[in-house]
């Protein structure tokens with residue numbers, strides 16, 4: 426590398442395998458390694474949740490005294506290491522983080538305000554000065570704002586560039602005026618525009634803002650996808666980047682995946698049928714190899730297209746054209762329509778309402794098609810995994826799905842999947858009918874599978890783009906100074 430390596434601190438709230446709720450954890454568990462391989466000094470900081478055993482991770486230095494809601498709250502710092510050797514600082518405080526869940530506690534706003542404040546205290550303590558502080562999602566928007574404030578007030582530990590990455594604009598960490606004054610946020614709020622969420626604070630104060638696909642970066646500038654922040658995002662449009670997430674191909678490789686019944690690669694794709702048979706058996710579906718099996722894996726959330734799915738698949742199920750396996754946990758209101766389908770077609774529909782990494786892999790390996798009819802999708806990981814496993818994605822053309830799943834086209838001679846535009850059951854049904862018709866043409870179908878398996882969404886290219894973005898952030902943070 427001709428330019429000098431950078432010191433980069435990732436501030437975030439989940440990282441696989443330490444704690445995982447959604448796709449953010451996969452990014453945090455793989456992008457830092459890719460940057461490390463490029464020669465950078467990358468470290469993470471995150472809370473130590475109850476699910477992360479304290480005894481395994483030694484305490485670093487003296488305790489921290491973290492300013493929160495007008496008092497000082499003690500915390501300690503523990504050190505862990507991610508696969509590949511990325512150091513992780515764990516902020517340990519029982520009152521805020523010894524809880525059942527990562528998110529969803531009534532005081533989440535205060536918990537992550539505390540965590541954000543603790544990041545600045547931790548930096549002072551470890552005596553390591555990053556060039557870049559890279560915050561992810563609303564939980565750490567305040568870290569970015571505090572760095573900007575520190576820079577403006579001459580604090581030496583704040584002399585670095587900041588990058589704020591949006592993984593999902595729908596969750597923002599909203600606060601009111603009372604909270605802002607109790608939590609000491611008032612000095613960080615500009616007189617205009619009005620900022621009412623920690624997400625907005627991060628976007629407003631960052632040297633560079635990014636999101637996880639080029640299409641989502643464009644979509645969030647519009648009222649339809651902007652979640653109320655599109656005016657703010659438009660005002661920062663010149664600083665907004667879209668970089669598609671990669672996939673850690675060492676973790677997701679059908680040839681070496683020990684979790685699936687039968688390993689395979691592109692040259693032994695016929696062995697995929699063993700996985701299909703095993704999945705049909707495990708899910709108590711009819712043992713029919715010739716029927717296309719649709720898989721879906723994801724959080725049960727409004728974003729994921731679960732309100733258009735039942736109506737779209739019903740006609741195909743009634744005609745005996747498909748089987749469906751769905752795995753997901755999340756918001757309970759999405760279950761009844763899916764349960765009604767499995768009650769009506771018990772040998773064609775199986776729902777597993779759980780978070781189960783093994784069943785997820787069985788679906789990626791055993792299904793023929795992978796459903797992601799998302800209303801919006803900042804990037805999406807499932808379609809990338811599915812393609813790696815020769816499972817053909819059926820997606821709505823939005824966000825990262827639009828960027829990663831080119832359509833097979835009318836003669837099936839191109840692309841890696843099937844995409845539709847309108848967010849309606851009819852449009853999804855249309856894409857599914859096209860996929861089912863293609864499945865009946867083995868030669869064309871194998872061509873699709875080969876192209877999907879050969880598509881390269883490893884982290885290498887995206888990590889190089891992050892690196893360039895970090896250097897941009899540095900040049901913007903220190904106008905006139907030499908960019909390293």
Ligand code: GLC
Nearest residue numbers: 448449592637802803804805
């Ligand atoms: C969020 C988004 C998802 C994205 C992930 C990682 O979970 O909903 O689309 O892939 O973050 O960036």
